[in-house]
Amino acid sequence: xxxxxxxxxxxxxxxxxxxxxxxxxxxxxxxxxxxxxxxxxxxxxxxxxxxxxxxxxxxxxxxxxxxxxxxxxxxxxxxxxxxxxxxxxxxxxxxxxxxxxxxxxxxxxxxxxxxxxxxxxxxxxxxxxxxxxxxxxxxxxxxxxxxxxxxxxxxxxxxxxxxxxxxxxxxxxxxxxxxxxxxxxxxxxxxxxxxxxxxxxxxxxxxxxxxxxxxxxxxxxxxxxxxxxxxxxxxxxxxxxxxxxxxxxxxxxxxxxxxxxxxxxxxxxxxxxxxxxxxxxxxxxxxxxxxxxxxxxxxxxxxxxxxxxxxxxxxxxxxxxxxxxxxxxxxxxxxxxxxxxxxxxxxxxxxxxxxxxxxxxxxxxxxxxxxxxxxxxxxxxxxxxxxxxxxxxxxxxxxxxxxxxxxxxxxxxxxxxxxxxxxxxxxxxx
Numbered sequence: 001x002x003x004x005x006x007x008x009x010x011x012x013x014x015x016x017x018x019x020x021x022x023x024x025x026x027x028x029x030x031x032x033x034x035x036x037x038x039x040x041x042x043x044x045x046x047x048x049x050x051x052x053x054x055x056x057x058x059x060x061x062x063x064x065x066x067x068x069x070x071x072x073x074x075x076x077x078x079x080x081x082x083x084x085x086x087x088x089x090x091x092x093x094x095x096x097x098x099x100x101x102x103x104x105x106x107x108x109x110x111x112x113x114x115x116x117x118x119x120x121x122x123x124x125x126x127x128x129x130x131x132x133x134x135x136x137x138x139x140x141x142x143x144x145x146x147x148x149x150x151x152x153x154x155x156x157x158x159x160x161x162x163x164x165x166x167x168x169x170x171x172x173x174x175x176x177x178x179x180x181x182x183x184x185x186x187x188x189x190x191x192x193x194x195x196x197x198x199x200x201x202x203x204x205x206x207x208x209x210x211x212x213x214x215x216x217x218x219x220x221x222x223x224x225x226x227x228x229x230x231x232x233x234x235x236x237x238x239x240x241x242x243x244x245x246x247x248x249x250x251x252x253x254x255x256x257x258x259x260x261x262x263x264x265x266x267x268x269x270x271x272x273x274x275x276x277x278x279x280x281x282x283x284x285x286x287x288x289x290x291x292x293x294x295x296x297x298x299x300x301x302x303x304x305x306x307x308x309x310x311x312x313x314x315x316x317x318x319x320x321x322x323x324x325x326x327x328x329x330x331x332x333x334x335x336x337x338x339x340x341x342x343x344x345x346x347x348x349x350x351x352x353x354x355x356x357x358x359x360x361x362x363x364x365x366x367x368x369x370x371x372x373x374x375x376x377x378x379x380x381x382x383x384x385x386x387x388x389x390x391x392x393x394x395x396x397x398x399x400x401x402x403x404x405x406x407x408x409x410x411x412x413x414x415x416x417x418x419x420x421x422x423x424x425x426x427x428x429x430x
Contacts, residue, residue: 001330003400014236017361018081020075020080021077021078021080021081024073024076024077024080025073025074025077026150027073028070028073028074030070030072031069031071031073032066032069034067035065035069036066037331039058039061039062040244043055043057043062044060045275046058051125052120052121052122052124052125053121054119055121056114056117056118056120056121057114057117059113059117060110060113060114060116060117061110061390062112062113063082063109064106064107064109064110064113065082065110065237065301067102067106067109068103068106071102071105072098072102074430075095075098075099075102076412079092079095079135082095086279090295091180097142097161100160101157101160101161101221103158104157104413105153105154105213108150108152108153108155110384111149112146112149113174115142115145115146115149115403116142119139119142122281123138123267124134124140133300134196135203135204135205136196136200136202136203136204136222137197137312139204139222140197140222143224146286147391178306183206184389187225188240188245189225189226189240189241189242189243190224190225190241191222191242191245192240192241192243192244192245193222193224193227193241195241195244195245196222196227196241196244198273199224199358201244201251202219202249202251202253203219203222204219204220204221204222205218205219205253206218206219206251206252206253206254207219207251207252207253208229208249208250208252208253209249209250210247210248210249210250211248212248213243213247213249213251215229215237215247215249216229216232216240217229217230217231217232217237218230222241224241225238225240226239226241227236227241242408253320255320256320257295257316257317257318257320258316258317258319258320259314259315259317260291260314260315260316260317260328260332261313261314261315261318261330262312262313262333263302263310263312263313263346264310264311264313264336265305265307265308265309265310265347265349266308266310266311266345266346266347266348267309267346267347267348268307268308268348269309270309270343270345270346271309273343273344273345274301274309274311274345276338276343277300277311277340277343277345278299278300278301278311280301280339280342280343281299281311281313281336281339282299284335284336284339285297285299285313285315285332288331288332288335289335290317290318290319290331291315291318291328291332292317292318292329292330293316293318295315295316296314296316297314297315297316298313298314298315299310299311299312299313299315300312305347305348306348306350307348307351307352308348308366309312309348312427313336314399317329331350337346356429369408375378375416383419
């Protein structure tokens with residue numbers, strides 16, 4: 001090998017050390033090419049296996065090993081060049097530090113990717129088995145492990161560079177106060193996210209809502225600073241994690257049952273069969289397959305309503321799925337309607353009864369007032385019988401009221417003296 005390098009150097013007029021450095025870089029290139037072919041073949045093999053863990057290992061080592069091959073090739077080439085140059089970058093001590101840093105970077109990157117691969121493999125493996133997986137817990141644990149690897153790599157790199165860590169810790173203590181004051185909201189959101197992870201009031205995929213704020217939707221993603229919630233109109237809502245430490249939050253996704261609470265009104269005309277209706281409805285509800293009768297279940301005549309006899313229904317469904325709940329609720333209400341109809345009764349609707357007293361007496365007084373008005377006789381004297389509709393309307397509009405004791409005799413009015421001057425009559429009318 002050395003003889004071949006010497007011949008090439010003599011033929012091209014290039015220094016031997018330059019040819020050696022070029023040969024090392026070329027060897028690193030060929031080695032990296034062989035590694036790519038090998039890793040591609042290995043990925044196809046692991047893709048055929050039933051387990052996901054081998055895929056995670058191949059994914060973790062693909063890029064860091066390529067980086068390590070190139071890094072070590074460059075360092076070896078630089079060591080060949082070092083005796084023939086005075087450039088500070090090729091100092092042997094600096095090259096040793098660079099070589100160690102390369103190993104630390106490659107190792108940190110490998111474990112960082114390995115954690116991500118294991119996280120993805122764990123989730124997919126559980127889903128293949130149709131087992132429940134808490135994405136929030138898996139994601140947060142993965143982040144914590146990755147941060148630990150990164151911090152370990154940084155501390156190792158500082159020790160290689162012979163930088164005292166105690167000085168950074170002291171500076172961090174003083175600077176931490178200033179940073180804490182300046183980034184108060186950011187830290188509040190960070191610790192709010194940590195609280196969400198520890199208490200786990202909700203997970204990815206849960207339906208959450210807050211009576212204190214206008215927050216309602218399905219949790220899509222939980223980050224260190226914010227949580228993304230998809231509202232039911234499909235708009236995304238980004239909520240800072242610090243908010244969750246100060247509000248009341250409901251998680252309907254974790255309910256054990258769904259409730260049906262209704263009042264069904266029956267007509268007052270059906271009072272005689274209300275007792276039988278209530279008994280049949282109670283028997284129907286207690287025997288319904290989709291209702292959980294181990295929970296509080298009540299069917300009672302509840303109250304005398306404004307226009308109905310109200311029957312109270314209170315029960316719980318076994319399902320908590322929103323669409324299935326509405327199907328069960330529909331079936332129960334239609335069944336109750338059929339029971340009411342089977343007894344010849346009807347479901348009541350809002351009604352109002354208006355009673356008018358003395359209706360016939362008032363009608364007689366109005367009719368007598370119209371017939372007794374003098375103006376009506378004068379206008380209709382030649383016609384022999386009654387009056388026109390317009391005259392009746394005018395006389396009624398004057399509001400004249402004639403006592404029911406008023407009589408007529410040969411065209412002359414003989415009114416009771418108690419009537420007084422009723423209807424605006426004058427002396428000339430006599």
